[in-house]
Amino acid sequence: MKQYKYQLDENQMPTQWYNILADMKSPPPPYRHPATLEIMTPDDLAPVFPAALIEQEVSSERWIDIPEEVQDVLRMWRPAPLYRAHRWEKALDTPAKIYYKWEGVSPAGSHKPNTAIAQAYYAKQEGLEGFATETGAGQWGSALSLANQLFGLKTKVFMVAISYQQKPYRRIMMETWGGEVVPSPSSETHAGRAILEQDPDSPGSLGIAISEALEYAMTHDGYKYSLGSVVNFVLMHQTVIGLEAIKQMEMAGDYPDIVIGCAGGGSNAAGLIYPFMKDRLTGEKPDLRAIFVESTACPSMTRGAYAYDWGDTAKTGPVAKMHTVGHAFIPAPVHAGGLRYHGIAPTISALLESEDGEARAYHQLEVFEAAETFTNSEGIIVAPETLHAVRAAYDEALRCKETGESQVILFNASGHGHFDLSAYDAYRRESLRDYRLEEERLAEALSSLPQIKE
Numbered sequence: 001m002k003q004y005k006y007q008l009d010e011n012q013m014p015t016q017w018y019n020i021l022a023d024m025k026s027p028p029p030p031y032r033h034p035a036t037l038e039i040m041t042p043d044d045l046a047p048v049f050p051a052a053l054i055e056q057e058v059s060s061e062r063w064i065d066i067p068e069e070v071q072d073v074l075r076m077w078r079p080a081p082l083y084r085a086h087r088w089e090k091a092l093d094t095p096a097k098i099y100y101k102w103e104g105v106s107p108a109g110s111h112k113p114n115t116a117i118a119q120a121y122y123a124k125q126e127g128l129e130g131f132a133t134e135t136g137a138g139q140w141g142s143a144l145s146l147a148n149q150l151f152g153l154k155t156k157v158f159m160v161a162i163s164y165q166q167k168p169y170r171r172i173m174m175e176t177w178g179g180e181v182v183p184s185p186s187s188e189t190h191a192g193r194a195i196l197e198q199d200p201d202s203p204g205s206l207g208i209a210i211s212e213a214l215e216y217a218m219t220h221d222g223y224k225y226s227l228g229s230v231v232n233f234v235l236m237h238q239t240v241i242g243l244e245a246i247k248q249m250e251m252a253g254d255y256p257d258i259v260i261g262c263a264g265g266g267s268n269a270a271g272l273i274y275p276f277m278k279d280r281l282t283g284e285k286p287d288l289r290a291i292f293v294e295s296t297a298c299p300s301m302t303r304g305a306y307a308y309d310w311g312d313t314a315k316t317g318p319v320a321k322m323h324t325v326g327h328a329f330i331p332a333p334v335h336a337g338g339l340r341y342h343g344i345a346p347t348i349s350a351l352l353e354s355e356d357g358e359a360r361a362y363h364q365l366e367v368f369e370a371a372e373t374f375t376n377s378e379g380i381i382v383a384p385e386t387l388h389a390v391r392a393a394y395d396e397a398l399r400c401k402e403t404g405e406s407q408v409i410l411f412n413a414s415g416h417g418h419f420d421l422s423a424y425d426a427y428r429r430e431s432l433r434d435y436r437l438e439e440e441r442l443a444e445a446l447s448s449l450p451q452i453k454e
């Protein structure tokens with residue numbers, strides 16, 4: 001009998017997060033202050049993030065305990081299942097073995113609650129009243145609203161105006177979980193009002209929304225700012241994905257040759273990949289391949305610079321050394337909204353530099369092409385972001401078919417696409433198109449990076 005799912009008992013869920021900084025030979029350099037560009041201290045970050053999270057951000061401890069209360073909430077849907085894609089393997093006629101970790105089982109439908117829950121817990125511990133944050137299409141805002149609701153905290157979400165108008169369902173989810181959602185730019189902040197004065201019909205951007213959320217957090221007592229990707233502590237909270245997957249792969253009697261994740265800011269990819277990357281960094285599995293997959297519309301890893309850059313368009317957030325297409329870059333409106341961040345997690349950047357990981361980029365048409373074979377054999381309709389990982393797994397499986405190798409491929413299925421069905425519709429109606437990113441536009445966006453001597 002074929003086994004399709006590998007499921008852990010609730011008591012097998014990880015009780016510690018894995019911190020990759022402990023095993024990196026060349027970890028990323030410290031953040032710089034957005035205004036002075038001097039090295040940022042934990043004190044500089046104190047008005048922005050809860051203290052416990054700042055401590056995690058700079059920690060080099062290999063293992064950090066997951067508080068009981070956080071484990072208790074995660075157990076509402078974790079451990080998440082690991083699937084063997086028997087039917088997809090057959091459809092692709094590949095000798096490769098394909099596995100995927102399914103994170104779409106959380107109430108918000110993606111991996112994002114894994115860190116939202118932890119952040120809400122520490123905010124509650126610190127006695128905060130709530131978090132302010134930004135959201136694009138709403139995946140992060142809905143995950144944080146859920147988490148805050150469970151811990152009795154308030155959520156203020158600045159949602160990019162154009163998405164607020166065009167994508168009501170995630171706004172309704174946020175409001176259902178008690179979030180207060182305003183379209184950004186809003187008249188509630190200086191940053192928002194300044195934009196509205198110039199352009200009353202501004203569609204907004206993630207950069208503007210971040211500036212508004214930061215300003216709101218700094219000017220409202222009891223509020224701090226919450227971030228859903230990129231920084232070390234977020235990636236670390238996501239390692240529950242890979243730590244579970246290691247045990248599940250053991251149950252299946254396999255170890256991956258290739259681990260794959262799609263990467264916007266990099267949190268779900270790191271969440272699956274880092275616990276396996278540990279084996280590569282410590283020399284146990286020197287041949288493990290890790291593939292980070294991005295969108296050609298926002299190609300920070302494959303065409304960007306490895307340089308210091310601001311984390312947000314308005315230059316109010318920390319400056320980090322990372323692969324970036326420039327904080328002022330505005331990507332084409334591809335359906336994979338979660339892959340439209342201009343930078344990538346600094347630890348992923350450092351792993352790419354040390355050649356411990358690989359990066360690749362896909363256009364949206366080719367990811368939907370692979371989606372057809374995946375969805376028709378596995379049944380699950382994944383998010384457009386996730387489809388980038390699906391496409392990479394597809395290409396590796398077809399390479400194995402050519403070479404006759406029976407390699408083991410594992411990818412992260414980061415979330416479901418139930419609120420992204422219009423993208424599937426566009427593909428089926430042949431109205432989906434690719435965008436070419438001209439070299440000149442990229443060069444222009446890269447011309448405004450801060451000048452920092454190391």
Ligand SMILES: *Cc1c(COP(=O)(O)O)cnc(C)c1O
Pocket residue numbers: 110111112139140228229230262263264265266267268269338339383385386414415416
């Ligand atoms: C937000 C999101 C992503 C991209 O964010 P990362 O931080 O790179 O993981 C990918 N997939 C889904 C389903 C998302 O919601």
